[in-house]
Amino acid sequence: MQLTASTRSAAVIVAPVGRIDHAGTEAFATALKPYLDRCRAGADALIIDMGGVDYISSVGLRALMVAAKQVETQAGRIALAALSPMVREVFEISRFDLLFTIYGSVDEALGDQGGRS
Amino acid sequence: MKVRFWGTRGSIPVALTAPEIRRKLVVALLGCVGRNLATPEAIERYIDEELGFDVRGTFGGHSSCVELDTGGAEHLIFDMGSGARPLGQSFLQRHGTGAPQTYHIFMSHVHWDHIMGFPFFAPVYIQGNRIVIHGCHAVLEQAFRRQQAAPSFPVDFSQLAATIEFDRLEPGKRHSIAGLTITPKLQRHEGDSYGYRVEAQGKCLVYTTDSEHKVGDVDERAAFIEFFRAADLVIFDAMYALADAISVKADWGHSSNIVGVELCQAARVRCLCMYHHEPAYDDQRIAQVLQETRRFEEITRDGHRLEVISAYDGLELEL
Numbered sequence: 001m002q003l004t005a006s007t008r009s010a011a012v013i014v015a016p017v018g019r020i021d022h023a024g025t026e027a028f029a030t031a032l033k034p035y036l037d038r039c040r041a042g043a044d045a046l047i048i049d050m051g052g053v054d055y056i057s058s059v060g061l062r063a064l065m066v067a068a069k070q071v072e073t074q075a076g077r078i079a080l081a082a083l084s085p086m087v088r089e090v091f092e093i094s095r096f097d098l099l100f101t102i103y104g105s106v107d108e109a110l111g112d113q114g115g116r117s
Numbered sequence: 118m119k120v121r122f123w124g125t126r127g128s129i130p131v132a133l134t135a136p137e138i139r140r141k142l143v144v145a146l147l148g149c150v151g152r153n154l155a156t157p158e159a160i161e162r163y164i165d166e167e168l169g170f171d172v173r174g175t176f177g178g179h180s181s182c183v184e185l186d187t188g189g190a191e192h193l194i195f196d197m198g199s200g201a202r203p204l205g206q207s208f209l210q211r212h213g214t215g216a217p218q219t220y221h222i223f224m225s226h227v228h229w230d231h232i233m234g235f236p237f238f239a240p241v242y243i244q245g246n247r248i249v250i251h252g253c254h255a256v257l258e259q260a261f262r263r264q265q266a267a268p269s270f271p272v273d274f275s276q277l278a279a280t281i282e283f284d285r286l287e288p289g290k291r292h293s294i295a296g297l298t299i300t301p302k303l304q305r306h307e308g309d310s311y312g313y314r315v316e317a318q319g320k321c322l323v324y325t326t327d328s329e330h331k332v333g334d335v336d337e338r339a340a341f342i343e344f345f346r347a348a349d350l351v352i353f354d355a356m357y358a359l360a361d362a363i364s365v366k367a368d369w370g371h372s373s374n375i376v377g378v379e380l381c382q383a384a385r386v387r388c389l390c391m392y393h394h395e396p397a398y399d400d401q402r403i404a405q406v407l408q409e410t411r412r413f414e415e416i417t418r419d420g421h422r423l424e425v426i427s428a429y430d431g432l433e434l435e436l
Contacts, residue, residue, distance in 0.1 A: 022338070055417070058375050062332045062363055086416050093409040094375050095360035 003031040009114030011045045012038075013106060017052035020060030029063045036067050041075035045113035049106050051082035061096050068100060081109040118320055118436040119186040120350065123207075124179030124200020125428040127356045127371065127393035128230050131178035137399055144172045170429075171404035176394060177430025179203070180230040181326060183352065187317055191219040191295040195313065195324045195352075200430060201234025209239050217245030221295050224252035225326050226310035227260035236265055236272065246279035251286050251294065253301050253311045258283045286311075302344050304328035305337075306370040314344055320436040321348040323386075326393045328354050330376045332363055338380070345384035349436050352428065353377040355391035355410070374410040381423050382414070388424040389414075390434075403427060 001024035002017045014035050020028050032048075039046040048064075056064075064080070071078040081103040083091065091097040103109035124130075145168055154160050164173050182200030185193040192208065194201070212218055220240060225231060240246045250257060261283075265274040274281075286292055288301045288311060301311040305328060312325035323345050331337055345351050356362075356371040374391060381389040391410065394403055407427040414423050426432075 022335075025333075057417075058332045058359055058363075058373075058379055061359065065360075065364060089416060090413065093413045094373070095358035099360055099364070 001025075001027050001031075003028065005035065007044065009110045011047050011110055011114040013047045013049050013110075015049040015052055019055040020053055020063070021055055021057040022059050025057070025059045025063050028060065029066075032063075032067060036070050036078075039071045039074060039076035039078060043076055045077040045079065046071065047103075047106060047109045047113060048078070048080050049082050050080055050087060051084065051106070053087055054084060056087055056090055058094070061090075061094055065096070065099060077113055079103060079109050079113050081106045118188070118318055118322075119184075120322065120352075120434045120436060121184040121186065121204075122182075122200075122392075122428045122430060122432040123184060123204040124182035124196075124198040124234070125176060125392055125394060125430055125432075126178050126180050126198075126396055127354070128180070129396050130180050130199045130230075130233075131396045133175055133178070133400075141172050141400075144168075169404055171400035174429070175400050176403045176427065178396075179430050180233065181225070181393060182234055183324065185297075185315065185322065187296060189296050191221060193295060193297065194220060194222045196225055196231045196326070197222060197233070197235040197238065198231050199234045199237070202237040202239075203430075204234075205237065205239035205241075214243050217243075217247070219247045219295075220249070222248065222250045223299070223313050223324070224250060224254070224257060225304075225312070225324070226306060226308060227252070227254055227257060228308070228327070229264075231327070232260055232264055235261060236270055241277045241279045241281065244278040247282070248279050249282045249284055251284045253286050253288050253303070254309065255285075257285065300344075302340075305331065310370070312344065314348070321350075322436060323348045323351040325351065326354040327370055328372055329362070329368070329370045330372050330380070332359075332376065338383075341380050342384045345380055345386050347385050347387075349387045350390060350434065351377075351381055351384075351386050351388070352390045352392045353381070354393040355406075356393050356395050358406075374406060375413060378410060378414050378417065378423065378425065382417070382419065382421060385421050386423060388426060388434075390426050390428050392428045394428075 079101040179200035180198030181196040182198045183195040262274040298316040300314045304310045310327040315322045355374040359373040359375040362373040
């Protein structure tokens, strides 16, 4: 699991690549943590570009839920974007689609979340 | 070996309501339009082949009770939920009242929905019957006696005609009982619960209900994978959606379909049977969960095909 980051339109975009499964979740959570810590009230929105994630397990979903809770307590903004069809299905079956703001693409997320800091 | 499900609902028994039956009738009759259903055979074929189980049947509403029929002389039962009442009637029909029988009952735990069928289990009222209640809880006997004490029930435990014994099992140890090798395992649930791995006749069944799995607990996950390893059938508490199980319903003591599939895939289990259905779900919702869970298994399959089914009252499986 790898994670890259960039800034566009007053939003921080982090893009994990690979599998967020029982083997890869710890690395994902560790790589994500500095961006979560900075995602506070008045700061740029954090958008997780899921386009490079080809598998996510229950432990990966839990890591995302923990991330969202941290951001919520900091009054920041976090959203997911560009889920592959398979990952999108996993979100729907597990009902995690009800816990997150999810956009079809990063551009769509930027249009809604970017530039509001 | 046969596995028969007599109660599959979680937490409290439920019953079909008139509006739910009416919905089934509307769907079934709408499907008849334009078909030639002039014979009983055509109608039967239409019901069996065209209607979903949630329309032509029901998952049922009795609380936990499962029979394992090994073909041996002694009877094996898991939990004494309200499904124990029709199971008791079935035993009477099969064996009558004249020939004393031995019943081994394995208790996951003693919460109300798992013991409430015992006072209605007819074999307890027949002299000569021997009933052995196995379990790992220190309060096993107390729980059974207390639920029949006044003012909760009119027949005190001491008045039951059968000979009733309590057998305290040690978790993690392999026990030989009635031709079975049975290993209890401690599970996460308020007041503790225990799953059972049963091995007999070259087959393996795991009965694991009222068990919460903490997603992310590596050691716990590894222990359950080993407990489920290569089982032919895992009867699994899949009461909640994952999002609920690890957020608003965390620490409520139950698990999800997603975790059930992941554990069974890792353990190379042959068949996952979802059990202990959420009482708030109607037949349509349980059928939807089954369909989604089969899809989840399909899209996450890693070379091992796991069969996924949903338990219902009256289901019989051959192991």
